[in-house]
Amino acid sequence: MSYDLVVIGTGPGGYVCAIRAAQLGLRTAVVEKRATHGGTCLNVGCIPSKALLHASEAFEEANKHFADLGIDVGTPKLDLKKMMSFKAEGVAGNTKGVEFLLKKNKVDTFHGTGRIAGAGRVEVIAEDGGNQMLETKSIVIATGSDVARLPGVTIDEKVVVSSTGALELDRVPKKLLVIGAGVIGLELGSVWRRLGSEVTVVEYLDRVLPGMDGEVGKQFQRILTKQGIAFKLSTKVTGVEVGKKGGASVTVEPAAGGEAETLQADVVLVCIGRTPYTEGLGLDTVGVQRDDKGRIQTDSHYATNVTGIYAIGDVIAGPMLAHKAEDEGVAVAEMLAGQSGHVNYGVIPNVVYTFPEVASVGKTEEELTKDGIAYNAGKFPFTANGRAKANGTTDGFVKVLADAQTDRVLGVHIVGADAGNLIAEVAVAMEFGASSEDIARTCHAHPTLTEAVKEAALAVNKRAIHV
């Protein structure tokens, strides 16, 4: 079988790449070793976690806030099994959707592990051992990432779980200990806290959400603490021991060294990041170079050092986000079809889907200070936004950072209800090189939360109206 393009892996990077390539007239095939398409994102990542965040948020609303709205539903009862089938339905709907789209675009699909036998040759090894060889002009590796392990800690997906196990628990743990205060740990910690767990988050660094704006991190931690999540920052985990009767003892000590203490938990969630996944690809045989973190090295055209082999998504450098993988998939497909694909890495939104949400795009204050770029900051709290007041969702703020000389928007950071949707207008504005005044002079509908974005833009030049 002979193709223009074979894509290995059908996560958001791979399947989007294949569809775009097929749209542009390339004869395209995909190889996927999982039974369903959609990769980490649809099967064990973005989609199932968001389904549980949605369902657990509804549970908490009914439990704690409906009465304030004059709705008496009594004490809601959790049916965890049903909640898990709600999540599974969402996953199935999405993975079947990808299968349909691949078929609709006439992309051939092969199930099995893809191994690069040489430039232009991909061997598909099926689970039953059967194999077939695909000939192709180009290969795109989109094999994604896997959970990072903590040395000496075995993940059994029952007592010591990764994000995958935390999406499948069959009962609410009384005590959940989360190792790592990054996005995934805080999202899944929020899910189980809402469903009744006592949640403690242990983080090596002195802050939550490393890499995001510091002020946002501080405010967000305060909100999560108010919701009942306990934090142990600047603390390292030195050991996890699973008890004979279940549960685990987790030994921790100050990151800077000091006295150790032992914490008890029913379930320990290890959420310390993800590592690029290249197992079984045969990269050493063909000589594809990787960096010191195991990521496939590519140039700005996603080309590896071996002619005809490209890579995108979590398996290469950059933020491990589904939309980053998708955009790279489109870009490389367009380049292979002779067009000029492009990804603007300066404008990739980043969202934490807790309540409230956290969303950011562009530079943080810390990055601007480090780069020596003079900027003006405009901030607007949701306590002063009419719609937030009416909805009773006043936690958080919008912060716009604009170049001190040109007023060009360099970064926007939001903590607040629906922040993940609010960030989209700013991403568009930044793609068009908008100034804070451009956003401030754009008419925003009233009463909406988007008015807080406009007011923060006004605040850059100290002319916010509602504070």
Ligand SMILES: Cc1cc2nc3c(=O)[nH]c(=O)nc-3n(C[C@H](O)[C@H](O)[C@H](O)COP(=O)(O)OP(=O)(O)OC[C@H]3O[C@@H](n4cnc5c(N)ncnc54)[C@H](O)[C@@H]3O)c2cc1C
């Ligand atoms: C719990 C969780 C929540 C997340 N939430 C979000 C979110 O809300 N928003 C967001 O943007 N990102 C989120 N992410 C990250 C997101 O899932 C990844 O960034 C994204 O899936 C990366 O896409 P990808 O196409 O590079 O790889 P993946 O989605 O990892 O897909 C790679 C695919 O390649 C297949 N594969 C691997 N090796 C081979 C081989 N040799 N042959 C054949 N197939 C192979 C794998 O089976 C897999 O299906 C989340 C991740 C997790 C774990």
